[in-house]
Amino acid sequence: MLGTPNAARNHAERSERPAPPTATDRQGRRREETRREILAAAWAMAGEHGLGGISLRELGARVGMKAQSLYSYFPSKQAILDAMFAQGAAEFYAATTAPTVAGPDDPRARCKEQARRMFGFSAESTPRYQLLFQRPIPGFEPSPEAFGPAVAAYESMREQMGAIGVESQQAIDLWTALLDGLTDQQVTNDPGGERWAGLVDHAVDMWFDYVTKTASAP
């Protein structure tokens, strides 16, 4: 369904500039730098006013230009959000597919490590979590290119689960629901806190016990 992880990640960043300018580097590099600057300012705005609080006029002011000039770098506001999504998805892939320190001989510890990473990633940035996993922008749907790394990360998780003997789709759906619920509660009800962070290991124990030891388990 998807190419190599790096291919997926890099494709997203390239997708909005069809071809690099013929005068090879100077202009293109400057342009790419400005794009990054715009995205950084957009993340800052999202952190302060929420994802829906990004306005092109203020965004332009933050990077020292008029709002209309942003259209030289992104074709629309949606494209800015899409680029943010692509950044977040790539970071998610990187954070979530790094090799674990626990070996295959300790599947429970491996799951805990994985769970802590996913939880930590979500708790790290509220707007990033909202953009990637809640999508609260009215008409916004991420492009397939931006979505790629997220799918790749999910497939990687499934493979790791398969490696420790968890094959059932239901068991994996239960896993994703459990992690999703913990992170969602943490981010929305105790942002910056630790209330649900301390439950991650317990939750993994609970799930692991059920999946491995219960006859009726999926």
Added chain:
Amino acid sequence: MLGTPNAARNHAERSERPAPPTATDRQGRRREETRREILAAAWAMAGEHGLGGISLRELGARVGMKAQSLYSYFPSKQAILDAMFAQGAAEFYAATTAPTVAGPDDPRARCKEQARRMFGFSAESTPRYQLLFQRPIPGFEPSPEAFGPAVAAYESMREQMGAIGVESQQAIDLWTALLDGLTDQQVTNDPGGERWAGLVDHAVDMWFDYVTKTASAP
């Protein structure tokens, strides 16, 4: 922290009209009916275009008036959302605190019933779920009056948990996270489907086993 459930529920609906008109009924009843009509149209719009897709101009058109005339019935768009939130929270309270058919002698069945209700309630209406549990409207925060029934429902759930011997806050946080995750996955990844609905009973078994039988459990 809160009054009786009914007090909380009714207060929210009355909060925007300071005093019923002295000419007792006709006018006030007509007005209340129009308010309900407006809210129904707003729910319909939310179902079609998403929560953020409610515009006062189209909302007015749907109930046969200009957008400005809506201000005769609600002081602002926020007030409309707040009234919708109050409705949803009251429905949540009603759906979630009805007596269970399973008796106190079968706590596991009771938990399953409770879980199925919460899940079913969330899956029933996507915009209602989003408004109550995800709150994706930029500047919207529900008023304390509108929030009341939701808090009451949570307290009711805690009491029921206490009645079957679950006292630890951590165990309850794990419960809420589990249910939240299941409903969230269902609503966002398979709306109208059954993919996570079939996991609710499994999830309750998993949680129940862990909380009652595991020494290291919270």
Added chain:
DNA sequence: GTCTATACTGTGATAGAC
């Protein structure tokens, strides 16, 4: 009392001058 008419501010977006 309820509606219409009008207007103000802010939004994303486009066209064209330089």
Added chain:
DNA sequence: GTCTATCACAGTATAGAC
């Protein structure tokens, strides 16, 4: 590449007709 000017639309607010 950045600007000015302008557009259509949003939410909001007030004045006045009836």
